[in-house]
Amino acid sequence: MTRITERLGIELPLIQAGMAGGSTTPQLVAAVSNAGGLGTLGAGYMTADQIRSAIREIRALTPHPFAVNLLLTEPVVPDPEQISAMQEKMKPFRTELGLPDPAPVTKFAEPFDEQMAVVLEERVPVFSFAFGLLPARWVEACKQAGILICGTATTVREALLLEASGVDLIVGQGMEAGGHRGTFAGPWQQGMIGTMALIPQIVDAVRIPVIAAGGIMDARGVAAALVLGAEAAQLGTAFLTCVESGAHPHYQQAILESTEEQITTIREFSGKPARGLTNAFHEQLERHAGDLPPYPIQNALTRDIRQAAARQNRTEFMSMWAGQGTRLSRRESAGELVKRIAEDLAKFHF
Structure with missing residues (x-):
């Protein structure tokens, strides 16, 4: 005790x-x-x-x-120009997922x-x-x-x-x-x-x-x-x-098949650093990390991408948070x- x-x-x-x-x-x-x-x-x-x-x-x-x-x-003040620039950088992901241009986000x-x-x-x-x-x-x-x-x-x-x-x-x-x-x-x-x-x-x-x-x-x-x-x-x-677990089945499978070498610190999905499985979204947007709107703004901006990726089973565009011990994961x-x-x-x- x-x-x-x-x-x-x-x-x-x-x-x-x-x-x-x-x-x-x-x-x-x-x-x-x-x-x-x-x-x-x-x-x-x-x-x-x-x-x-x-x-x-x-x-x-x-x-x-x-x-x-x-x-x-923390309270944040949206920067319309920064948001617009980031949405433009994320346009290729929406095109790949068949998504329309996003509506203005008013709730973060x-x-x-x-x-x-x-x-x-x-x-x-x-x-x-x-x-x-x-x-x-x-x-x-x-x-x-x-x-x-x-x-x-x-x-x-x-x-x-x-x-x-x-x-x-x-x-x-x-x-x-x-x-x-x-x-x-x-x-x-x-x-x-x-x-x-x-x-x-x-x-x-x-x-x-x-x-x-x-x-x-x-x-x-x-x-x-x-x-x-x-x-x-x-x-x-x-x-x-x-x-x-309510985690997406493909997310779970990715964890079960992963190694510690695939786990990294990712900011691109939410604007706040988080540890998870690296994928195409992170790798392609990483060079723009300095331009990211802060959390929770970026988190709200990527929501439609993450949700569409989940619906389409596209793990390369999903946020898959995980710690460094994934080799020890089991299905039970x-x-x-x-x-x-x-x-x-x-x-x-x-």
Whole structure:
């Protein structure tokens, strides 16, 4: 037992990452929680109504604790000329996919206040977030509602800022982690610190429990995280190829067939650096990385391309986030994955 398993009311020091974009179905979240871990709904791109519906579906599938994850978004001012220039650079992709010229994008992200209101109204057991510091009013509201708060740090400095803000738990996101980088207190390049180096430094710097994330795929990774001082491990990529995953079937197959040499840092899909499988979209647009509109503007601009690519099974134009341990991916149920990790973890002696 660790402070995290005790506080969360879970059997295993294992958390399924809140991957936004549809991968974390209610079935996946519930399966992880039912198996003794903590399932997480990646709700960053969902509307308030969609979040509420998913939460209620999860509750119908499991009596156990689960988390909801949201993404903090800094206010951005669109630059019409920059947007127009980027749309022109992306025209060949739309032509290849048979898409018309895009309509002007007026909405770049779901209203965070509306999303957060649902989290509070539904009184989810755990709320996690990334990309910044949760405003004080929401921290206080969560505490009044009895909701545990978990923030994401990629450096010791960010961990200290999160602790000072009042969060209960910290996810230390190593550079091996799949998906978007959570760096918020400096240039993203300064937050590219490996999990093995990052976790013990955060553990020594803060008093609250730490969760290790980044490249962890099996019991060996979980055990290593615990030895480093973390009190739980967060796995994302390992769950992407589970039966309950909502990830596109061709995306899942690409992960299963990939090697660590195909994983890189990609900014072109969203304007924010994220780790995933390289493909034609990234490789052809990479030379224009300096011209990208910021997140979430670029993320909104590429939505029609990503959606069309998914419909047409064109992985060369899909964002396929994944961490560096993809060779360890398996096709199995989430319950089987958690059970396998629990059984293998019991063989280690701490």
